[in-house]
Ligand SMILES: N=CN[C@@H](CCC(=O)O)C(=O)O
């Protein structure tokens with residue numbers, strides 16, 4: 001199959017200047033509108049970007065050639081929803097749930113998110129990095145080249161700043177692009193018990209301005225839920241983000257219908273995430289606004305939720321579907337984006353194509369990133385090379401390690417990477 005001829009026609013070989021690196025004998029899944037398969041292909045890089053792709057016989061000259069031996073190449077994977085920077089774990093709560101407690105019970109008793117807040121506040125920056133790095137490395141070994149990292153386990157200005165700085169440091173010391181999200185409105189910290197509106201004042205008037213001024217925030221999120229923040233409180237956070245010119249997203253309709261998806265859509269939200277209790281009005285609002293539905297099957301699986309997101313309604317409305325790990329210690333201790341794809345297919349009947357679009361083109365859109373997520377001339381050269389028979393294998397196999405190599409901004413690496421510093 002060769003659906004990618006058009007891409008070759010728009011190739012820019014830069015006149016006589018040779019490209020930096022040419023991958024040959026490769027099978028491309030461009031993920032531009034579908035799998036976008038090109039057999040017996042080549043792809044050329046220049047200056048960290050894709051310069052050209054198309055049939056191997058038409059390839060431009062390059063300084064260095066890399067024969068891929070018939071391997072598949074996709075865009076580097078994008079994990080667009082994680083809480084991967086945190087200290088400690090919550091296997092004790094998981095055990096309590098297996099003995100009959102519910103996630104909401106545990107949260108109301110001061111456990112849940114707040115137990116990770118205690119551990120995260122107590123950890124030094126270096127300790128936070130030390131505990132978080134292995135989780136990030138597990139994702140990188142699976143071809144992830146861009147990662148969203150939320151704050152939300154600090155819940156005080158300095159601790160939220162520390163989380164976001166550690167997230168930025170991960171992007172500095174590891175070969176991954178990090179997009180940071182301020183999630184100060186994740187839970188009510190103990191210092192503000194019984195004073196949720198005052199805490200929202202703190203988030204909007206003190207924390208967000210300081211963190212945005214420090215350049216630590218790429219987007220703003222909140223947890224709109226019975227055990228999180230109300231519709232009105234969430235709206236205040238989204239207003240504050242708008243004042244700072246920052247894009248918004250939302251944890252919406254995970255455990256109940258709070259109208260969060262429609263709310264974030266009103267603000268032109270990048271994404272609404274979870275969505276098990278999403279209403280028809282929420283679907284329509286997301287479709288109108290172009291808000292991506294970020295599906296988090298790891299949390300659904302780990303909490304043994306009973307209700308799945310309304311996927312057929314989302315498909316009918318043309319809402320783009322993304323898939324992410326939601327890596328966090330409470331509801332989704334998951335460090336495999338390939339397993340998230342498999343869960344989405346197995347539990348919810350996503351097709352393997354939907355799952356792969358959900359971790360490439362649609363995940364990039366959920367981060368507001370038009371420069372990654374597909375193989376097209378001009379896009380950043382973030383690529384993954386795979387030992388697979390066909391693209392559906394990425395969602396099919398459980399526990400396989402099919403990633404042969406990755407390219408980050410034009411630099412070719414093996415998937416097993418070490419901390420640079
Ligand atoms: N829902 C809220 N936040 C996380 C859970 C965080 C936690 O339990 O630590 C989530 O996305 O599932």
Ligand SMILES: [Zn+2]
Pocket residue numbers: 081082083251326328
């Ligand atoms: Zn989350």
